Amino acid sequence: MAKKAIGIVIEGATGRLGNTQHLRSLMGISGEGGLPVANGERLVPEPVLLGRNPQKLAALAETNGGLKWSTDRDACLGDPGIAIYFDATATGGRPARARAALDAGKHVYVEKPLAERLTDALDLARRAERNGLKNGVVQDKLFLPGLTKLRKLFEANFFGRVLSIRLDFGWWVFDGSLYPAQRPSWNYRKAAGGGLILDMFAHWRYVFDRLLGEVKAVSCRHMTALPERRDETGNTYRVDVEDTAFAVFELAGGVLAQVSSSWASRVKRDDLLQIHVDGTRGSAVCGLHRCFVQSLVATPKPFFDPERPQPMVFDEQWQEVPDIEPVRNGYRAGWELFLRHVAEDAPFSSPFLEGAKSVQLAEACYQSNCERRWIDLPELIL
Numbered sequence: 001m002a003k004k005a006i007g008i009v010i011e012g013a014t015g016r017l018g019n020t021q022h023l024r025s026l027m028g029i030s031g032e033g034g035l036p037v038a039n040g041e042r043l044v045p046e047p048v049l050l051g052r053n054p055q056k057l058a059a060l061a062e063t064n065g066g067l068k069w070s071t072d073r074d075a076c077l078g079d080p081g082i083a084i085y086f087d088a089t090a091t092g093g094r095p096a097r098a099r100a101a102l103d104a105g106k107h108v109y110v111e112k113p114l115a116e117r118l119t120d121a122l123d124l125a126r127r128a129e130r131n132g133l134k135n136g137v138v139q140d141k142l143f144l145p146g147l148t149k150l151r152k153l154f155e156a157n158f159f160g161r162v163l164s165i166r167l168d169f170g171w172w173v174f175d176g177s178l179y180p181a182q183r184p185s186w187n188y189r190k191a192a193g194g195g196l197i198l199d200m201f202a203h204w205r206y207v208f209d210r211l212l213g214e215v216k217a218v219s220c221r222h223m224t225a226l227p228e229r230r231d232e233t234g235n236t237y238r239v240d241v242e243d244t245a246f247a248v249f250e251l252a253g254g255v256l257a258q259v260s261s262s263w264a265s266r267v268k269r270d271d272l273l274q275i276h277v278d279g280t281r282g283s284a285v286c287g288l289h290r291c292f293v294q295s296l297v298a299t300p301k302p303f304f305d306p307e308r309p310q311p312m313v314f315d316e317q318w319q320e321v322p323d324i325e326p327v328r329n330g331y332r333a334g335w336e337l338f339l340r341h342v343a344e345d346a347p348f349s350s351p352f353l354e355g356a357k358s359v360q361l362a363e364a365c366y367q368s369n370c371e372r373r374w375i376d377l378p379e380l381i382l
Contacts, residue, residue, distance in 0.1 A: 003034050003042045006339070007082035009106075011073065011097065012089030013049035014056040016184075017111060017331075021140075022088055023047060025332035027064055035336055038344045045339070050076050073097070077104035084109060084342060090186045091193025095120040102127050107134040107342050109335075112202040113362065114355030116193050121359040125352035126382055134342045137355030139206045140330030149291035149321045150275065150284060151211055158293065159279025162255050165212055166276040168269060169200065170262035173243075176230030183263065185231035188239040195241035197222060197365045200261050202358035204249075206350065209357065212277070213251035219374045220247040220365035225264035247365060250374075285318070292318035356380055 008026060012018040026045040029035050034042030049057050049069035057069040070076050077085065077100060085101035087094055087110040095115045101108045108128065114137050115121040128135040141147060153159065173183050186192035187199060197220075208215050222242035230236055244262040251257060271287025282295040294317060302312050334350075341348035357380060364375040 001036075001040060001042050003044050004343075005044050005046045006084065006343070007046050007048060007079070008084040008086060009048045009050050009070075009076045009079075009082050010086045010088060011050040012087065013047070013069075014051050014053065014060050015088055018088035019060060021329075021331040022086065022335070023049075023060075023064065025329060025335045028332060029335065029339075035339055037340060038346070043339055043343050045335075046081075048076060048079075048082060073100070077101055077106060083107060084338075087111060090184075091116060091198065092186070092191060094193070095124060098124050099127060102131055102133055102135075105131070105133070108352075109136045109138070109338050110355070111138050112355060113137075113193075113198055113358055114352060115359055116198060118356060118359045118363050121352065121356035122380065122382075125356055128352055129382055134338070134348070135352045136334075136338050136341065136348055137350050137352060137358075138331070138334055139203075139210075139350040139354070140334055141203050141207055142210060143328050143330030143333045145289045145323070145327050146271070146273075146286035146291050147207070147211060147275075147288075148325065150277070150286045153277075153282075153284050153291075153293065153321075154211070158282050158284070158295075159277060160281030160296075161279060162213070163278045163280065164255065165251075165257035165278075167204065167207075167257065167259045167261075167274070168276075169260070169273045170244075170265045170267070171272050172266045173263040175226050175228070176234070180232075181229065185229065185237065187263075188229055188241055188243065189237070190240045196243050196261055196263055197245050198241075198359075198362045201245070201247075201259075201362050201365060202355075204259060204261075205358040205361045206354060207275075208249060208251065208257065209354075210349070212257065212275070213253065213255055215249045215361060215377055216252055217250040217374050217376045218247055218361065218364050218368055220245060220368040222246070222365070222369050225262070245365065247368075284321075291321040293321060294318050353380060353382060 026047050030045050034044035037043050051057050061067040061069040085106040085108050087097050098108050174181050187194045222245040225244045227239050243264050247259040249257040274287050276285045284293045300317050340346035368375045
């Protein structure tokens with residue numbers, strides 16, 4: 001089987017996601033001899049590492065078998081051997097970087113969110129369309145084992161008519177004084193594109209639209225629970241974005257969903273993310289990896305007794321959905337889809353227009369908080 005190389009420049013390759021997920025996924029595909037495509041060839045990714053720190057880039061390149069690396073974005077975009085530009089850096093400045101790549105004739109794939117403002121996101125989507133270039137935004141959470149099991153329940157009509165949905169997400173992110181923070185400091189700075197809503201609601205938009213129900217309107221309140229933190233060098237800084245948000249989504253058909261997200265909440269549930277779906281015929285609770293169900297006929301009939309403790313152990317009354325399908329790394333799955341999209345025009349479900357929807361939701365959440373009212377989400381058109 002013939003092999004065909006495809007050059008991919010990864011900006012932000014030395015960062016957490018750039019290194020541990022995206023570069024690892026591409027190297028995995030290369031290490032297996034490439035990705036089979038429709039014409040019988042195997043597409044072999046050839047990553048080029050792009051960043052600001054020569055020492056880190058050189059070390060990472062050496063660790064991965066002597067990859068090419070550069071600190072010159074313009075040179076990379078001018079390289080005819082590079083077909084795809086991928087952005088894994090901080091959100092701030094992403095539209096300008098993506099525009100430069102599109103104007104250089106590169107197909108563009110980016111981490112979410114696509115932009116901080118809806119106008120910028122739509123401009124990128126329209127620019128890519130005009131230039132005839134493939135484009136996409138990472139939607140890795142759809143491939144999580146827990147969510148793929150939840151999808152099977154929807155496909156089997158397990159729930160009957162869906163009544164309500166509740167999504168709980170978050171954990172305690174240390175402020176850097178007692179222990180180092182688990183998230184980079186730019187996540188807490190507006191100028192760098194930080195903020196929980198912009199970061200996490202980008203996930204929630206595609207999870208709802210493609211799995212739970214299309215989001216039609218939102219009501220949201222947010223806050224900054226920890227207004228002062230320490231950065232990676234130990235210096236104190238003021239947080240000027242939200243780290244906690246509570247929202248209600250109205251979905252197509254009128255179903256309401258409660259969405260709570262926080263980087264300042266201690267976990268007492270099965271996982272960092274938990275989605276609870278109630279329906280007329282059954283309910284399900286899924287996390288990142290596991291999923292539990294309770295059908296109508298197996299639903300208990302508890303009673304409230306103010307004088308005695310509840311005798312039922314409710315957790316024991318749920319049945320776990322077994323692991324049947326193999327687990328796929330969501331980042332690698334996204335790369336395989338995008339590479340086939342570029343190579344053979346295969347369908348790709350998360351182009352820039354889908355990424356713009358996530359930015360639309362974030363803007364609506366901020367507007368709702370500011371004006372203390374529901375905000376509708378109209379259809380976006382290129």
